[in-house]
Amino acid sequence: MKPSVAEIWTWLDEVPDPEIPVISVVDLGIVRHVAWDGDTLEVAVTPTYSGCPATRIISLDIETALHDRGIGDVHIETRISPPWTTDWLSEKGRAKLMDYGIAPPRAAGGPECCPRCKSTNVTRISQFGSTPCKAQWRCADCLEPFDYFKCI
Amino acid sequence: MSDDALFEFLCRMGDNTLVLGHRVSEWCGHAPVLEEDIALANTALDLIGQTQMWLGLAGEIEGKGRSADDLAMRRDVWDFRNILLVEQPNGDFGQTMMRQFLFDLWHLEMLKALSGSSHDRVAAIAAKSVKEVQYHVERSGDTVIGLGDGTSESHRRMQAALDLLWPYVGEMFVPDHIDAQMSEAGIAPDPGELRATYDARLAEVMTEATLTIPDSGFAHKGGKSGMRHSEHLGHMLTQMQWLQRAYPDATW
Numbered sequence: 001m002k003p004s005v006a007e008i009w010t011w012l013d014e015v016p017d018p019e020i021p022v023i024s025v026v027d028l029g030i031v032r033h034v035a036w037d038g039d040t041l042e043v044a045v046t047p048t049y050s051g052c053p054a055t056r057i058i059s060l061d062i063e064t065a066l067h068d069r070g071i072g073d074v075h076i077e078t079r080i081s082p083p084w085t086t087d088w089l090s091e092k093g094r095a096k097l098m099d100y101g102i103a104p105p106r107a108a109g110g111p112e113c114c115p116r117c118k119s120t121n122v123t124r125i126s127q128f129g130s131t132p133c134k135a136q137w138r139c140a141d142c143l144e145p146f147d148y149f150k151c152i
Numbered sequence: 153m154s155d156d157a158l159f160e161f162l163c164r165m166g167d168n169t170l171v172l173g174h175r176v177s178e179w180c181g182h183a184p185v186l187e188e189d190i191a192l193a194n195t196a197l198d199l200i201g202q203t204q205m206w207l208g209l210a211g212e213i214e215g216k217g218r219s220a221d222d223l224a225m226r227r228d229v230w231d232f233r234n235i236l237l238v239e240q241p242n243g244d245f246g247q248t249m250m251r252q253f254l255f256d257l258w259h260l261e262m263l264k265a266l267s268g269s270s271h272d273r274v275a276a277i278a279a280k281s282v283k284e285v286q287y288h289v290e291r292s293g294d295t296v297i298g299l300g301d302g303t304s305e306s307h308r309r310m311q312a313a314l315d316l317l318w319p320y321v322g323e324m325f326v327p328d329h330i331d332a333q334m335s336e337a338g339i340a341p342d343p344g345e346l347r348a349t350y351d352a353r354l355a356e357v358m359t360e361a362t363l364t365i366p367d368s369g370f371a372h373k374g375g376k377s378g379m380r381h382s383e384h385l386g387h388m389l390t391q392m393q394w395l396q397r398a399y400p401d402a403t404w
Binding site for chain 2: 051080085128129152
């Protein structure tokens, strides 16, 4: 018997993002569509940044996870439209990012507070950071630099 | 509109991002401070990612089985369709950032217009890329202002960079028969229509940067038509394509 699509979503929610392993690929909002087409499982994945080297690994990880659950026939489609937006990050994912030390994205264009000491006295170091999805910020109170998951 | 013209247009978009992406990546490990190194590497990465989409689609439209990698690595100078600006050498950090800003400002307006393209896949690539390019132009614009309105030495270098690169700006806005076919089909804007917005924003940033835009309309041309690239592109390709030239079809 084929597993239900709802069950597959819960499995995918256990596949970690390779760069930020505290959140899943579902938290990240890049899994856009899961459906059976006969005996083939169709999965649509939307890349975060067009040059992000993690994208290929993510597709491979999804395929491996589904194979491990006994689904042999998986077709992964890379879907670029509509483009990925940080609005698709789950609430659960946002909270996990904060706990991990990465300030979650905000429409205001900067972090709400320092993920370590929660001070709101923060300044931007650079629009770019250690991965395409992050910017570098600094807390003016605890003086620690931190990553901000930038809004796109 | 012929598929040949669309292929040509897509190569222009993809070759611009490819050549500039490679140029910017030359800074990796060499930028003046770590944050700048990271910013440049990220910019290069975005541009290479966009290249994969543009040249991937170009290969599909051409229909001869060429992939994005084939187009990037198995063509020589005369087949490249990038504008002359992006193949110019990096120079110092200020010159690199000036080149980046002059390109980013055009790139942003071009992608905004292409987001409304009549060609669905062109529109999708543009809508994806425009989000990344907004960060590029913010970064390069801030840096041009910071260095232009900085010390007397940084100001002198930024003015020299603007004077050097200014003759390469015009090519972005000069339409030809490919552009005419694209705009007629609603695929891409007439490049000349982007100039007013470009000039207005450029003037704002250069005023804030205390830099003077040269009083000359002269434009070097021949990059996007492929007729006359500058000598720099061939040298760059010897580096970028070295592996595929030495070991054709090599894989990891």
